[in-house]
Amino acid sequence: MKDKSKFKLKHFINYIVIGAATIIFTILNFTGVLGLSEQFLLEKITIAIILAVSLGLVVGFLGELSLGHAGFMCIGAYIGGKISALLSSSSLGTGLPNLLISIIVGGIAAAIAGVAIGLPALRLKGDYLAIVTLAFGEIVKTLFLNSSDESFGGPIGLETPRYDRNHLFIIGFVLVLVMLAIIQNIIRSKHGRAITSIRDSEIAARATGINVTRYKLLVFALSAFFAGIAGVLYSFSNYRVQCTKFDYNYSIEILVMVVLGGMGSVNGSILSATLITFLQVQLASILTGDLAVLQNIFYALVLILIVIYNNAPALKGFRETHNLKTFFSKLFKKKKEDVDPSLVKDDEAKWNRIPTKINMDELLSMDVKVTESTMKPDKDKGGSS
Amino acid sequence: MENVLETNNLGIAFGGLKACENVNITIKKNEIYGLIGPNGAGKTTVFNILTGVYQPTWGSFKLDGEEIKNLSQEKINQKGIARTFQNIRLFNNMSVVRNVMVGLHNRKEYKCGFFTSALRLPKHFKVEKEMRSKAKELLDIFGLLEERNNLACNLPYGKQRKLEIARALATNPKLLLLDEPAAGMNPNETMELAETIKLIRDKFDMTILLIDHDLKFVSGLCDRITVLNFGQVLAEGNISDVLNNKDVIEAYIGKQEEL
Ligand SMILES: Nc1ncnc2c1ncn2[C@@H]1O[C@H](COP(=O)(O)OP(=O)(O)OP(=O)(O)O)[C@@H](O)[C@H]1O
Ligand SMILES: [Mg+2]
Numbered sequence: 001m002k003d004k005s006k007f008k009l010k011h012f013i014n015y016i017v018i019g020a021a022t023i024i025f026t027i028l029n030f031t032g033v034l035g036l037s038e039q040f041l042l043e044k045i046t047i048a049i050i051l052a053v054s055l056g057l058v059v060g061f062l063g064e065l066s067l068g069h070a071g072f073m074c075i076g077a078y079i080g081g082k083i084s085a086l087l088s089s090s091s092l093g094t095g096l097p098n099l100l101i102s103i104i105v106g107g108i109a110a111a112i113a114g115v116a117i118g119l120p121a122l123r124l125k126g127d128y129l130a131i132v133t134l135a136f137g138e139i140v141k142t143l144f145l146n147s148s149d150e151s152f153g154g155p156i157g158l159e160t161p162r163y164d165r166n167h168l169f170i171i172g173f174v175l176v177l178v179m180l181a182i183i184q185n186i187i188r189s190k191h192g193r194a195i196t197s198i199r200d201s202e203i204a205a206r207a208t209g210i211n212v213t214r215y216k217l218l219v220f221a222l223s224a225f226f227a228g229i230a231g232v233l234y235s236f237s238n239y240r241v242q243c244t245k246f247d248y249n250y251s252i253e254i255l256v257m258v259v260l261g262g263m264g265s266v267n268g269s270i271l272s273a274t275l276i277t278f279l280q281v282q283l284a285s286i287l288t289g290d291l292a293v294l295q296n297i298f299y300a301l302v303l304i305l306i307v308i309y310n311n312a313p314a315l316k317g318f319r320e321t322h323n324l325k326t327f328f329s330k331l332f333k334k335k336k337e338d339v340d341p342s343l344v345k346d347d348e349a350k351w352n353r354i355p356t357k358i359n360m361d362e363l364l365s366m367d368v369k370v371t372e373s374t375m376k377p378d379k380d381k382g383g384s385s
Numbered sequence: 386m387e388n389v390l391e392t393n394n395l396g397i398a399f400g401g402l403k404a405c406e407n408v409n410i411t412i413k414k415n416e417i418y419g420l421i422g423p424n425g426a427g428k429t430t431v432f433n434i435l436t437g438v439y440q441p442t443w444g445s446f447k448l449d450g451e452e453i454k455n456l457s458q459e460k461i462n463q464k465g466i467a468r469t470f471q472n473i474r475l476f477n478n479m480s481v482v483r484n485v486m487v488g489l490h491n492r493k494e495y496k497c498g499f500f501t502s503a504l505r506l507p508k509h510f511k512v513e514k515e516m517r518s519k520a521k522e523l524l525d526i527f528g529l530l531e532e533r534n535n536l537a538c539n540l541p542y543g544k545q546r547k548l549e550i551a552r553a554l555a556t557n558p559k560l561l562l563l564d565e566p567a568a569g570m571n572p573n574e575t576m577e578l579a580e581t582i583k584l585i586r587d588k589f590d591m592t593i594l595l596i597d598h599d600l601k602f603v604s605g606l607c608d609r610i611t612v613l614n615f616g617q618v619l620a621e622g623n624i625s626d627v628l629n630n631k632d633v634i635e636a637y638i639g640k641q642e643e644l
Contacts, residue, residue, distance in 0.1 A: 185502060186499075186502055189502035189509060190486070190490055190502065192502075193486055193487050194487065196478070196479055197476045197487045200475075200477050200478050201474045201475070201476060201477075203438075203470075203474060204470065204475065204476065206457070206459050207436055207462060207467070207468055207470075207474075207553075208467075208488050208490070208555075208556060209462035209463050209467075209490065210487065210490060211459050218499070
C-alpha cells in the first residue's frame, strides 16, 4: 500500500543521461577528439531538443496544436542575436556574460510573443488555433525579412558575434538540463496536473475550478521562452540569422519530432529530436552532389517507417515486446512481471502512452484536422439525448 | 435554516427555444433536492446556468445569500458550486488519484506558487504529500482506494460516476450538483450510490441538487423535488404530493403505464 516518495530512478534518467553526455563530450572536446563538424552537430541536437520538448509542452500536455514554434524561435534568434551584437561592441565583449544576457533577453522576447499568441488561444481551438499560430510564424518571418539593413539586416540577415566553439555546445547541453528541470518540475506538480486536466477535458477542468486562461497563457509563454532560447543558440551556432530558415516547414519539422516521440512524453521528444537531427546531418554529409536529391526521400522514408512502426495494428504485438522499455528493463536485468494493460499506472515518465491525437497523414498533407476531443459535439451544451 | 441556493425566475432562451423559464428552486442547507422531468425538459440546462456554462436570459440566483452574476465557470466553482456531468467527463489519461487531486487544486491549504513548484522548494513536496493523502481519504469513502493508480478511463462505468462525484467533492463545494448519477447503473449499484450520497450529505454537511430519471432512486433520497416539463416548472414541493399531482402523472409518469 505504499506508493510514494522513494527516489525513482526513472524520473531522473534523462538528467543522468544528458548530464553524462555533457561530461563525456566535454572531455572528448578537450582531448581534441571532436572536430568542428561534431561540435556543430551537438549544437544542432541541443537546439532540436529544446525546441521539441518546449513544443511538446503545448501539444502533448496542454493538448493544443501550435504550428508557429519556428516563429518564436525566430524572435529569439533575432532579438538575442541583436543584443549580443550590441553588447559585444561594449566592454562585455563576447564572453559568457554577454552570451547569458542575450539568451535570457531572447527568451523573454519570445515569451512575450507567446503571451500575445496565447490570448487568442483562449478562444480558439483545434484548427483555428493552428491557423492562427501558423499565420503568426509567417508574419514574424515577414517582419524580419522587411526590416531595415541597420536594424535586423532584412533579407541579408543579421550577423551575430562569434563565440568560442569549444563552449557553445556545452552551453547548449546546460540549457537543455535547465529546461528539463523547469518543465519537468512543473509537469510533475499540481500545476502540471492542472495543465493535463485541460488537455483531457477543458469543460471538466473549468467545472473543477481550474483557471484555464491562466494556465494556457503560462504554457504558451513558457514554451515560447524556450523556443526563443533555442533561437538565440541557433544564431550563435550559425554566425548569422536569416529569417527564411524559420518557415512553416521548420515548425512542422519540430512538430514531427514531438509526434514521433509520443505525445506527452518528454523523453520521447528528446530521443526523436536527437535521432532526427542526427539522421538529417548524416544524410546531408553522405548524399552530396547529384545524390543530394535523395536526402529528402530517405528522410521521408525513415519517418514513414517510424510512423508505421508506431501505429500499425498488425505490429501491435511486436511493438509490445520490442520497445525501449523492455529493452532497458532487459538491460538492467529487471524481471518484468506480467502487467495487465488495464492496470497501467499513470506516470509522467512513461514512453509513448498518451495516444497521438494528430494523425500523421493529415499533418503531412497540411490539412490539419481538429483533434477528436476538442470538436466532439458537446452534449451538455448541445441537444438532449 | 438558511437557503444555500435560491433561484429567482431563472430562464434561458436559445434563439426561439425557451429551454427553461421561470425556474424557482430554493434549497435548504443539508438538503437533497431532486430535479426531474422527461427528456429535453431543460434539467441539464438549469445545471449549466448554475455552473456558469450559460448566462441566464432571465432571472438570477443566489448561493448562500450571495448573488452570482457574470462569473466564469471556474469562479463559480471556487465560490462553491461543483457538478458532475450527464455524460461522464473525467480526466481520462490521468490516474484516479490525480483526478481527485485536480479537484483539490484551489483549496487554500494546498496553495503552492508556480515558482515554488518549478524550483521544487520544500513547500512543493509538503503540499503534494498532503494533497495525495487527502485525495486518498476521499477515494476511500467511495471505495476507489484500491484503484487509485489506474487510469480513470479504465474504471468500470459505475466507478467512473463515483470518481466524478469524488472529484467534485474535492473542490469543497457548498452545493453539489449531480446530473443523473444513477444513469446506466444496475439496481445494486444504484442502491449503493444512494447510500453514498446520503453519507456525503451527513459526513460533509453537503447540500445536493440531483437530476435523475429513476423515480425510486429520487424518492429514496429527496424530500422535495421540482418537476420540469418543456422548460416549465410543472410542480414542486414535497415528493409524495408532487408524484400524486395529476399534471405530473400525465406529463411524466403517465407515459410509463406499467409503473
Ligand atoms: N446550447 C444549446 N443550444 C440550443 N438548444 C439547446 C442548447 N442546450 C440545450 N438546448 C435545448 O434545450 C432543451 C433542454 O435540454 P436539456 O439538455 O436541458 O434537457 P434535459 O432535461 O437535461 O434532458 P435529458 O433528460 O435528456 O438529459 C433541449 O430541447 C435542448 O435541445
Ligand atoms: Mg440532461
